Amino acid sequence: NAGVTQTPKFQVLKTGQSMTLQCAQDMNHNSMYWYRQDPGMGLRLIYYSASEGTTDKGEVPNGYNVSRLNKREFSLRLESAAPSQTSVYFCASSTGTAGANEAFFGQGTRLTVV
Amino acid sequence: GDSVTQMEGPVTLSEEAFLTINCTYTATGYPSLFWYVQYPGEGLQLLLKATKADDKGSNKGFEATYRKETTSFHLEKGSVQVSDSAVYFCALSDTGFQKLVFGTGTRLLVSP
Numbered sequence A: 001n002a003g004v005t006q007t008p009k010f011q012v013l014k015t016g017q018s019m020t021l022q023c024a025q026d027m028n029h030n031s032m033y034w035y036r037q038d039p040g041m042g043l044r045l046i047y048y049s050a051s052e053g054t055t056d057k058g059e060v061p062n063g064y065n066v067s068r069l070n071k072r073e074f075s076l077r078l079e080s081a082a083p084s085q086t087s088v089y090f091c092a093s094s095t096g097t098a099g100a101n102e103a104f105f106g107q108g109t110r111l112t113v114v
Numbered sequence B: 001g002d003s004v005t006q007m008e009g010p011v012t013l014s015e016e017a018f019l020t021i022n023c024t025y026t027a028t029g030y031p032s033l034f035w036y037v038q039y040p041g042e043g044l045q046l047l048l049k050a051t052k053a054d055d056k057g058s059n060k061g062f063e064a065t066y067r068k069e070t071t072s073f074h075l076e077k078g079s080v081q082v083s084d085s086a087v088y089f090c091a092l093s094d095t096g097f098q099k100l101v102f103g104t105g106t107r108l109l110v111s112p
Helices: none
Strands: A004-007 A010-013 A019-025 A031-038 A042-049 A064-068 A074-078 A087-094 A109-113 B003-006 B011-014 B019-021 B023-026 B032-038 B044-050 B056-059 B062-065 B075-077 B086-093 B100-102 B106-111
Touching: A004 A087, A019 A031, A019 A087, A031 A064, A031 A074, A042 A064, A042 A074, A042 B100, A074 A087, B003 B086, B003 B100, B011 B019, B019 B106, B023 B032, B023 B086, B032 B062, B044 B062
Parallel strands: A010 A109, B011 B106
Antiparallel strands: A004 A019, A019 A074, A031 A042, A031 A087, A064 A074, A087 A109, B003 B023, B019 B075, B032 B044, B032 B086, B044 B056, B056 B062, B062 B075, B086 B100, B086 B106
16 A cells, blocks of 8 residues: 655755656545645645646645646646755655545655755 | 644643643634644654534543633643653644645653
8 A cells, every 4th residue: 555655765966956756645525736845834735636637726836847648646836946856755655535534645756956 | 714823833841731732723614623643754644533513523632622612622631741851733624525624733742
């Protein structure tokens, strides 16, 4: 029972480079999310997908793009990385239904942009 | 928009002390409320939840009651252990159940 799997776990990028963070869940969840976690800021929602084929902006979407490839996979792309994007990124999924919308999280990706 | 406010940390306690971490929320409609815990180097894990007013969520000795009249969901534990040292996040799920909003987290440090 893998749950939510994120890759990679660690990454160092140079300013201006691009990369894609991958996320997959095996719980047949409808909703998937990308958050970033910064000291003193808690978790801030970057993008979310309420169902396959839909994506919506969260609190801090600038500089990111997402793709809900299918029901299992939700990727986050940084087109031109900036030092301000140094953070820990978490993918999560949930059923998206009433009374049972708790989120399950991946282990996180620690990204450093130099 | 929806938001969650929780007390700043760190909260420092001795083992077996009583714990309260305050959480209040702003939301339209009737959100579900959650407490998550994050141990060092790990992702967040659900600790407990409540889906309607006056519900009490409980797990591992922690509990929290959904108080609609005060828009609060305070986390309590009667006797903390060193192993409870972690960061605790209060969160809500909007009425449309489409996204989760988190507070900034409260670090708990328990000393022997």
